Amino acid sequence: MSGSQNVNPDFSADYVIIGSGSAGSAMASRLSEDGKHSVIVIEYGGSDIGPLIQMPAALSFPMNMPLYDWGYKTEPEPYLNGRKLVAPRGKVIGGSSSINGMVYVRGHAEDFNHWEEEGAKGWSYADVLPYFNRMETSHGGEQGARGTDGPMHITRGEMTRPLFEAFIEAGKQAGFGFTQDYNGLKQEGFSAMERTVYKGRRWSTANAYLKPALKRQNLTIVHGLAEKVRIENNRATGVEIARGGSTQLIKANKEVIIAASAFNSPKLLMLSGIGPAKHLKEHGIEVVADRPGVGSNLMDHLELYIQQECTKPVSLYSRLNLFQKGLIGLEWLLFKTGDGATNHFEASAFIRSKAGIKYPDIQYHFLPVAIRYDGKAAAPTHGFQAHVGPMRSKSRGAVRLTSSDPKAKPSIQFNYMSHEDDFAEFRHCIRLTREIFQQQAFNEYRGYEIAPGEHIQSNDELDAFIREHVESAFHPCGTAKMGNPDDKMSVVDPECRVIGVEGLRLADSSIFPRIPNGNLNAPSIMVGEKAADHILGKDPLPRSNQEPWINPDWETSDRIIG
Numbered sequence: 001m002s003g004s005q006n007v008n009p010d011f012s013a014d015y016v017i018i019g020s021g022s023a024g025s026a027m028a029s030r031l032s033e034d035g036k037h038s039v040i041v042i043e044y045g046g047s048d049i050g051p052l053i054q055m056p057a058a059l060s061f062p063m064n065m066p067l068y069d070w071g072y073k074t075e076p077e078p079y080l081n082g083r084k085l086v087a088p089r090g091k092v093i094g095g096s097s098s099i100n101g102m103v104y105v106r107g108h109a110e111d112f113n114h115w116e117e118e119g120a121k122g123w124s125y126a127d128v129l130p131y132f133n134r135m136e137t138s139h140g141g142e143q144g145a146r147g148t149d150g151p152m153h154i155t156r157g158e159m160t161r162p163l164f165e166a167f168i169e170a171g172k173q174a175g176f177g178f179t180q181d182y183n184g185l186k187q188e189g190f191s192a193m194e195r196t197v198y199k200g201r202r203w204s205t206a207n208a209y210l211k212p213a214l215k216r217q218n219l220t221i222v223h224g225l226a227e228k229v230r231i232e233n234n235r236a237t238g239v240e241i242a243r244g245g246s247t248q249l250i251k252a253n254k255e256v257i258i259a260a261s262a263f264n265s266p267k268l269l270m271l272s273g274i275g276p277a278k279h280l281k282e283h284g285i286e287v288v289a290d291r292p293g294v295g296s297n298l299m300d301h302l303e304l305y306i307q308q309e310c311t312k313p314v315s316l317y318s319r320l321n322l323f324q325k326g327l328i329g330l331e332w333l334l335f336k337t338g339d340g341a342t343n344h345f346e347a348s349a350f351i352r353s354k355a356g357i358k359y360p361d362i363q364y365h366f367l368p369v370a371i372r373y374d375g376k377a378a379a380p381t382h383g384f385q386a387h388v389g390p391m392r393s394k395s396r397g398a399v400r401l402t403s404s405d406p407k408a409k410p411s412i413q414f415n416y417m418s419h420e421d422d423f424a425e426f427r428h429c430i431r432l433t434r435e436i437f438q439q440q441a442f443n444e445y446r447g448y449e450i451a452p453g454e455h456i457q458s459n460d461e462l463d464a465f466i467r468e469h470v471e472s473a474f475h476p477c478g479t480a481k482m483g484n485p486d487d488k489m490s491v492v493d494p495e496c497r498v499i500g501v502e503g504l505r506l507a508d509s510s511i512f513p514r515i516p517n518g519n520l521n522a523p524s525i526m527v528g529e530k531a532a533d534h535i536l537g538k539d540p541l542p543r544s545n546q547e548p549w550i551n552p553d554w555e556t557s558d559r560i561i562g
Helices: 022-032 109-117 125-135 162-173 205-213 261-271 277-282 322-335 422-437 459-469 521-535
Strands: 012-018 039-043 136-138 152-156 189-192 219-223 225-232 235-243 246-258 302-310 347-351 362-367 383-390 398-400 411-413 446-451 504-506
Touching: 012 022, 012 235, 022 039, 022 205, 022 521, 109 125, 125 136, 125 521, 152 205, 162 189, 162 347, 162 362, 162 383, 162 422, 219 235, 225 246, 225 261, 246 261, 246 521, 261 398, 302 422, 302 459, 362 422, 383 422, 383 446, 422 446, 422 459, 504 521
Parallel strands: 012 039, 012 246, 039 219, 136 152, 246 504
Antiparallel strands: 189 347, 225 235, 235 246, 302 383, 302 446, 347 362, 362 383, 398 411
């Protein structure tokens, strides 16, 4: 990592990127690609080397480790009995792509068409599809609709456990149909799940983009805490970082680019004087640009675990004891194969909750074990579970400063379940999952319902279960919305330029005008890919003319008819 040790106060590069995560690593690679520009990436976290990050099955560890995670929690959530939910973000090379569940979902075509309708001109499905294709090498995806030579290797699990097939078959039996590739032109239906796992290892953006690019002389990584963007005469000129007990300036000859997460990007904007003027003044911060949208529009996906006993010993339960875990780890270390080489999310579904909804609004992840996200067994028995949740909650939250001290954690308030539709949508998810688990495909495996439990049936009982047990899917976004510069709530324009300041861009999940379907790693990488072309002044890739599949019966049924 050339130059990462000796940072002088006047250390400089053409482009300075804050954050080495999903978007940051992609931009670092693309901006340094032609050798014409010098690039510095500022990353507070350390190395991603080691089995806890690189072994896919160990995914519950880095997400809960202060070494790799910023350790954020929400404020007490008023509609969830005042619970404080964990809100992990990666503090490591590769950012959250190094600690996530490795699930790969592009999002639905209509998500991006909605972005354009919201003012993100040039970000429709036709515009972004070429960037998804550029970033991917798809193994087993829909031919002609997927990338074949990009840095991100996208694979599927081997589905060695019969419960995966049972889940997909049950979805078909319930009338929801099948799709060969939810990341192709048809998202709707039950299918195999795709993941960022390659040759048995986590395929983070650090492995895919950053490490190969760091072999170039014009790309350097600097470790330190970005404290603020220095802005002179309304132009971003560099980044002040805390490093080795002192503050140093990393100068940007051309542009500063923030890619620090949906929590840290708005925090950094506000520390730099860009945000809601009243809030900044409360913390004694001089206002550079009054942008009330900074930190607002915070969105996420919530999910419940619907858990069922399995009457046959075909789940992962028998592999949860220490001896078996040791064997799994040994096989992975020696061969990069076996139960350590998968994230175990190998079957999935995207379906619509009711007639009149044009495209899927419910997502399923299926696991062949009844387990919590922290890796502890939910019940002392073989089991299986579906993670289920609505995709487009209307609830919105905010990220705010708690102090002008850059080391202070931000205040994160999602206002989960605050919209009147939220509980009805989740109740439907629970009842729908029960219907799927009752299909014939599960007859030989289905035992008692572990959670919520068969005694929980009424709306009030289900609502109480939701309030107490719903969890974040860890998909925060939207806190620096991209849109029309005339919209006072927009933070960046459609070329990712921060409105009101020259020489400053922001490109990560913060800019999503609305949360897309599914997990956010893929669209975050796509944002980095597309932003790099805008930064370099290149013409965007030619628009795609491929038409996504929309259920012909969407107006009359939630199922696939015929």
